[in-house]
Amino acid sequence: MNSPYIEPKQHLLDLFRQALARIAPAADAGIELDRPKQAAHGDWACNVAMQLARGLKRNPREVAADLVAALPASEWVDRVEIAGPGFINVFLKPAVWQRLPAHILARGAEYGRLGLGRGERVQVEFVSANPTGPLHVGHGRGAAYGASLANVLAYAGYDVTREYYVNDAGRQMDILAVSTWLRYLELTGEHVPFPPNAYQGEYVRTMAKSIHGLHADRYKRTLAEIMTGVPPVPSAEEYVEKPDAKVAAEAALDALIAAAKRLLGQDYDYFHGYALEEQLGDCRNDLTEFGVCFDHWFSERSLHEAGLIDRALERLAARGHLYEQDGATWFRASAFGDEKDRVVRRENGQYTYFAADIAYHLNKFERGFARVVDVWGADHHGYIPRVKGALAALGLDPDRLTVALVQFAVLYRNGQKVSMSTRAGEYVTLRELRQEVGNDACRFFYVLRKSDQHLDFDLDLAKRQSTDNPVYYIQYAHARIASVLAAWGGLEGDLLDADAGRLTHPDELALLRRLAEFPEVIAAAAGDLAPHLVAYYLKDLAADLHGLYTSCQFLVEDETLRLARLQLVAATRRVLRTGLTLLGVSAPDKM
């Protein structure tokens, strides 16, 4: 009764390897075992006979017959059949599955944890949105995907570090600082034209109000002195309608940034720092509420300040991969698979964002990560060859970096696309989305698609509390079990010795098989960087539970049967909880 649970797949692989060694010692075919789609084809199916047939110049069914004859006896195998063109279908004894619930209860949250990664250090960098305003729904998907992926990798046995790259050094931050100052000036009665390409959001006014409340008119400058040397600022209408207004607007904005730095001096850093702290804090807060946490917030500015960019470029130069042209410094990216060479230092002496990214990625590997996963928006795909090229040029293996591209999420309400315009500050923020549909539905819906698939986020469906909403469907399965166990009133520990041999109903066996799949799902999700596999698995698991719930009463008179069934559902609850936790979704006991 209490003999340990054996991993059926590993056990069968051993048997097949032995059989293969007997009948075809020279064959180097790898043994593959698949779960057949149909129950009539057994618990596991092996196709090696068909792969061997050609080399052996024999009929695959004959090869299969020889293999079956050579299989060592096993107390777990009920029978073996040869089917179709040469499949070997293995039917296991129910006892194999019946041992599983006790095993799951004994292992608790560790059931499904794997040693695949062997403790290898992996960094997952995700979100990394510019701290220039609230996170929007697009960032939300990267956050949910990255967090779930990191959880899955950790559970699969990798030593995972979660990192957010803070773009605190670029022009976008300058634009935010100036936007804040201009709004502040409005409060002092000085109305400088607000550029259409500056940050329009209400949060900028909020920051301006706070600063004005703290320091009154201390940072006021007159319109005349600010606009000296600043080209005309296009209006919002011109910006949308006239093609050349875009260029003019960029020039005006740059001139305003220069004016702010000149007129404010040290105080410019105050605006810059204030806006950065405020927005980054808001972002961190938003993500924390979303259940998304980071081990490191890595500052882009620190790369500049520590001289790491110089060092990275020197290393590239020493290897002969940089050259000067048109006053700029270029990286010979085309020699490393990129379509053209890329500027790393502009004519004006400033480093490009790419230069910082080279230094950042070099730094990642210098910190000892064996593998790095970057989660990027799909619009950055063209950026991959140059970063990988830079790694190769630095003498690092570019395959140690995996870029996971996350496609955009489009919101639908009442069957209509919810329009978004970042420029006008008209977009749905992640916070608004979370408030509208709840964190659980939010996290789950975001990972319900393959990451490289466009996501249609149906707000109405996410809020619906019914069978068509998968997150409630799964949570409901968990709550139903909790409710049954509460009605029973015993302790989970009392179920460890239940006579699981009593579990013979087809729906019980189906659920047992499903529970056995969980570790394989984790392995697949970690291997393919695909946490959505966990979400789909949980849907299937919940469906099996709901089916059993309808077909079998758990709290029956027959005590051994009752305990066996409670053991099964308690194990199911465990796996549901583990899976939901990996996805950052709660597992409620009551709904």
Added chain:
RNA sequence: GCCCCCGUAGCUCAGUGGAUAGAGCAUCCCCCUCCUAAGGGGAGGGUCACACGUUCGAUUCGUGUCGGGGGCGCCA
């Protein structure tokens, strides 16, 4: 022009080098004196965009065509 993603049921999407391709929704029918009906069962619905190749076997891999989405700054 070049690059990336996608094309599977009416809709939204899973899935796989294998044996009769799945789920939810939608449509139609059925199931609560019983542990939560936020549940379950059943029916209908498919040339896995198309063509050619590789293979014992292709919806899956490769090439091409067609169709949809996205990207191609000395921006970040």
